[in-house]
Amino acid sequence: MSLRTLFTKKALTRASGLGPLAAAAGDRGLGLGLGQARGLTAASLPDLPYDYGALEPAISGEIMRLHHQRHHQAYVTNYNNALEQLEAAVAKGDAPAVVRLQGAIKFNGGGHINHSIFWNNLKPVKASGGEPPHSALGWAIDTDFGSLEALVQKMNAEGAALQGSGWVWLALDKGSKKLSVETTANQDPLVTKGLHMVPLLGIDVWEHAYYLQYKNVRPDYLKNIWDVINWKYASEVYEKETA
Numbered sequence: 001m002s003l004r005t006l007f008t009k010k011a012l013t014r015a016s017g018l019g020p021l022a023a024a025a026g027d028r029g030l031g032l033g034l035g036q037a038r039g040l041t042a043a044s045l046p047d048l049p050y051d052y053g054a055l056e057p058a059i060s061g062e063i064m065r066l067h068h069q070r071h072h073q074a075y076v077t078n079y080n081n082a083l084e085q086l087e088a089a090v091a092k093g094d095a096p097a098v099v100r101l102q103g104a105i106k107f108n109g110g111g112h113i114n115h116s117i118f119w120n121n122l123k124p125v126k127a128s129g130g131e132p133p134h135s136a137l138g139w140a141i142d143t144d145f146g147s148l149e150a151l152v153q154k155m156n157a158e159g160a161a162l163q164g165s166g167w168v169w170l171a172l173d174k175g176s177k178k179l180s181v182e183t184t185a186n187q188d189p190l191v192t193k194g195l196h197m198v199p200l201l202g203i204d205v206w207e208h209a210y211y212l213q214y215k216n217v218r219p220d221y222l223k224n225i226w227d228v229i230n231w232k233y234a235s236e237v238y239e240k241e242t243a
Contacts, residue, residue, distance in 0.1 A: 042083065043076045043112045045069075046119065054124040058224045060213045068119070071208050075111030075187070082108060110187035114167055117202050123230035133231040137200070137238040144179040154181050156222040159205045170201040170234065172241055198241050200234040 048068060053061030082104040089097035123129035132138065132148050145151040151170070158181055159168035166185045173180060174196045182193055190199040203225060210221035 042080045043109070045073050045076050046116055048119050050122075050124050050127070054126075055122055055129070055228045058125075058228045059122075059210075063210065063212050066212070067115075067204075067209060072112070072115040075108045075115065078104065079108035079112055107187050110189045110192075113189045113191075114187055114202060114204070117199055118204050120233050121201050121203075121230050122225075122228050123233070125227060128232065129228040129230060130226060131231060133235045135235045135239070136242070137231070137235040140179055140238065151181070152226055155203065156219065158183055159203055159222050160219045162205055165206040168203050168205060169199050172198040172200055172238060174198055174241060177242060198237065200237050201229065 045068070048064070051061075052064040052068070055061075055064060082101050086098065086101045086105065088094075089101065133141065138148070141148055141151050145154065155168050155170065162168065162183050162185075164185065166183055166188070167190075169182045169184065169190050171180050171182045171190055171193070172178075179200075182190060182197065184190060184192060190197050190202070203222065205218060205222070207216075210218065214221040
């Protein structure tokens with residue numbers, strides 16, 4: 001893949017693992033901007049599909065506001081800045097600058113991809129957040145993990161054990177059609193594990209996702225976040241990717 005197509009709309013959609021669902025949702029589904037500069041697509045902060053305080057008491061409104069307006073916005077801003085610098089470096093044929101910028105593009109682009117998925121993985125309790133999957137995804141979870149409870153325990157354990165910052169994922173292997181629990185460090189998106197890995201559910205275990213409310217007790221955050229998980233969204237992605 002060339003540098004100029006690294007984070008085009010198509011590449012971002014594929015990297016996010018949302019596939020046809022993201023394409024059907026259009027740019028707004030991933031928070032992608034429409035502005036393009038010579039093939040490089042800028043990112044934009046997506047609106048949340050709920051109010052900041054709608055996930056309380058599992059996640060406080062203050063955390064959600066800061067997480068969305070400050071942290072996600074920073075990834076978007078820094079990613080777009082890196083793209084501008086990359087365009088200039090490519091135009092000049094400045095290979096060292098192109099190589100140097102890859103880290104910023106991966107980190108900030110990954111942060112944008114991961115958070116765009118994360119917001120859709122959450123849903124207020126009053127809007128059926130936390131209701132377990134009863135469709136094809138529910139059957140797949142029972143087959144691959146034994147039960148939903150076993151999956152939750154595994155994701156909580158791996159998320160709590162993750163050193164430093166990162167993400168814990170419920171992933172679909174498009175090749176084998178099997179589900180697995182994966183972790184990624186920092187803001188690495190699941191695509192870094194392979195293009196065949198599709199994120200169905202991602203939980204942010206960076207401290208900025210929970211510290212104001214849960215302090216350093218990450219296991220409590222992981223326990224409570226299941227009350228606001230949007231299993232309908234995860235099920236839709238699973239059905240689209242296994243059709």
